[in-house]
Amino acid sequence: MTANSTTNIWTAADKDRLKxxxxxxxFVRLGKYVIERRLGETPGFAELDPYVSHYVKTDPKIPGWLQVRFSNRPMPGRRTIKGGIAIESGPTLVYSRGPSGEMAVIMYPVKADVAEVTEDAIILRIGFLDYWDLYLGVRQDMRDLVAYAYATSIDLxxxxxxxxxxxxxxLTRRQIIDDEHHYPLIGSVAWKLVKMAGAGSFTGISRLAAPAVLGWFVGRYGTDWLTSWIP
Known part of the structure; x- marks a missing residue:
């Protein structure tokens, strides 16, 4: 006969989720202030701001959700196939909380009537992020967003x-392409190198060192460390 347990197996997960x-x-309550400040410090934003409005929005109907969006703009000299003036919208960055408390930071590209990029979105990061993780990540997020505005617009x-x-x-982030989730390209390249090492393509000390060096590279440079130094 099994004794009745006095432990509530749901408590630990529920406590974590609440935290x-x-x-x-x-972060959603206070995020607008740090986002506005960091945008003002971001290279390229001062030149973009007079021409494209931006909005930092929350929605009480969607708890744990915050959006940074650049407005639509007409594209002078560009026409749609129907003859109307082409319109460009975006880019957009969204902070969104999942059912277990994890946060996803997702960036969407500029979209236009006359052009588009390959990916539907880039997942900058996803995981259990506390307030300070989110707060300190805003500087990087805004640099990514403004760079994305320039890189995905055909007029910039x-x-x-x-x-x-x-x-x-x-190269290093997960992407959504045609509504399908794609893992980072760097992961598949790393796996090929590991298989090469195991198959004998490398010899001697190289075979032993390759996985360690590769792991160090992905672990260090697959984070925001490198891009934090890029303007």
Missing amino acids: WTMDSDE KPSWGQSLRVKWLR
């Missing part, structure tokens, strides 16, 4: 730093 929820609620010329930043994000 993550409180932290993300606090990104700087070398902005181009490099977006290329790095496409």
Whole structure:
């Protein structure tokens, strides 16, 4: 006969979920202020701001949700196939909380009547992020967003730093393409190198060192460390 347990198996997960929820609620409540400040410090924003409005929005019907969106703009000299003036919208960055308390930071590209990019979205990061994780990440998020505005608009010329930043994000971040989830390209490249090492393509010390060096590279540079130095 099995003795009745006095332990509530739901308590631990519920306690964690409550903590993550409180932290993300606090970030959503105060996020507008730090976002506006960080946008003002972001290279390229001062030049973009006079021509494209931006909005930082929350929605009480969607707890744990905050959006940074750039407005639509007409595209002078560009026409749709129906003859109307082409319109460009975006880009957009969304902070969104999942059912277990995890937060996703997702960036959507510029969209236009006459052009589009390959990906539907780039997932900058996703996980259990407390208030300070989210707060400290805003500087990086705004740099990514403004760089994305320049890199995905056909009417703007990104700087070398902005181009490099977006290329790095496409290499190291998960993406949504045609409504399907795609893992980072760097992951598949790393796996091929590991298989090469195991198959004997490398010899001697190289075979032993390759996985360790590869792991160090992905672990260090697959984060925001590199792009934090890019303008």
